[in-house]
Amino acid sequence: xxxxxxxxxxxxIPNWLSLxxxxxxxxxxxxxxxxxxxxxxxxxxxxxxxxxxxIARKTGTTSTLGAKIDSLADLVMAGxxxxxxxxxxxxxxxxxxWVIFIGVIRLAAMMVARIKYNSLASLHTYGNKATGLLLFLxxxxxxxxxxxxxxxxxxVLASIxxxxxxxxxxxxxxxxxxxxxxxxxxx
Numbered sequence: 001x002x003x004x005x006x007x008x009x010x011x012x013i014p015n016w017l018s019l020x021x022x023x024x025x026x027x028x029x030x031x032x033x034x035x036x037x038x039x040x041x042x043x044x045x046x047x048x049x050x051x052x053x054x055i056a057r058k059t060g061t062t063s064t065l066g067a068k069i070d071s072l073a074d075l076v077m078a079g080x081x082x083x084x085x086x087x088x089x090x091x092x093x094x095x096x097x098w099v100i101f102i103g104v105i106r107l108a109a110m111m112v113a114r115i116k117y118n119s120l121a122s123l124h125t126y127g128n129k130a131t132g133l134l135l136f137l138x139x140x141x142x143x144x145x146x147x148x149x150x151x152x153x154x155x156v157l158a159s160i161x162x163x164x165x166x167x168x169x170x171x172x173x174x175x176x177x178x179x180x181x182x183x184x185x186x187x
Contacts, residue, residue, distance in 0.1 A: 014056035015066050021048040021073040025080045033084050045077055046136050071122035089147050098155045105162040109169050117175035125181050127161030
């Protein structure tokens, strides 16, 4: 039987993993991009992302706070990667405008959530998870594929998932951070 101190510690492990991803992501800024040390730290970020949610679900310790920390960690990691990889890849104007479009849709979804639910929110939909996975794999796939093709694929998927999240916020009566997609809950 666990005492309350053990239970609190168990509940905090996923949140600490998410917080570690923020610091590990920021550490990437001080490493040579696409070097062995970069990839080692990058994979540690990915492992913390996989483990935080897995542990929270398996131990029954999911929480609204945990979901928000996870989303913040994902945002920090994506932002850091954008800062690191953008100058290396030097994408054209089409990709730049597309990334701005995706950002505007994501911000609109967050504003709708703020207005409707009095909370900043990013949903854990299958589309967002697939986009996150592809974004995570992107630096690892650069050696095996043409960067422009990967960027277009990511932009398509990110656009679909951003629009889906905005539509969910616009049509939902309550905030469900773990809603898996547009059709979940539809009758």
